[in-house]
Amino acid sequence: MSSVSTQPQFRLTQPPSKVLHLRNLPWECTEEELVELGKPFGNVVNTKCNVGPNRNQAFIEFVDLNQAIAMISYYASSSEPAQVRGKTVYLQYSNRQEIVNNKTTADAGGNVLLVTIEGADARLVSIDVLHLAHVKGISSMAA
Structure with a gap:
């Protein structure tokens, strides 16, 4: 069951990036759920979950640009929206070129x-x- 919203599923105002910005995620969405969403399109190398004022946004970073473009293109032309736990997820290219986490395993x-x-x-x-x-x-x- 998908949630109904009047928001457009895509904002194509950003130039393509290997990092995608996702919004309208279920609260406390997991990294595993993000990887599963992106897996059909390529190798997800990094994620950042539960960002934004409502903790319902995230970022997915693919190995290369073409994989991110494939995901955006697929859902832009599909009659089925991207979903996590039954909620429609809104996708767009990020203005970031990579996800930078404050703490790395080296730190x-x-x-x-x-x-x-x-x-x-x-x-x-x-x-x-x-x-x-x-x-x-x-x-x-x-x-």
Whole structure:
């Protein structure tokens, strides 16, 4: 069952991009759902879910431009709209040429502090003490 809307399914004002902007998605749409939607048209290399003020927008990035064009072209000429969980999804080319996530897996390693505490009194060290030692250690390294 599809939801009825008066919005056009496509906004073709942007020049083609390998990144597509999707709107009117179900709230809390998953990356897996986005990949499944794009999979028939090519290799989805990146997604960004739950963006926008209502968290009902997303981006899909394909390996190349032709795959994104294939998806837009297919749904522009199809009598069946793109859908996720029964909701009609509105597609357009993004003004982005790639999806940039704020945190990458490479950054994640820099956010981890590994501490080994040995000895009989190790159980007496609290997280507050570790945090203070870490912060003081960083500030002394910068000096």
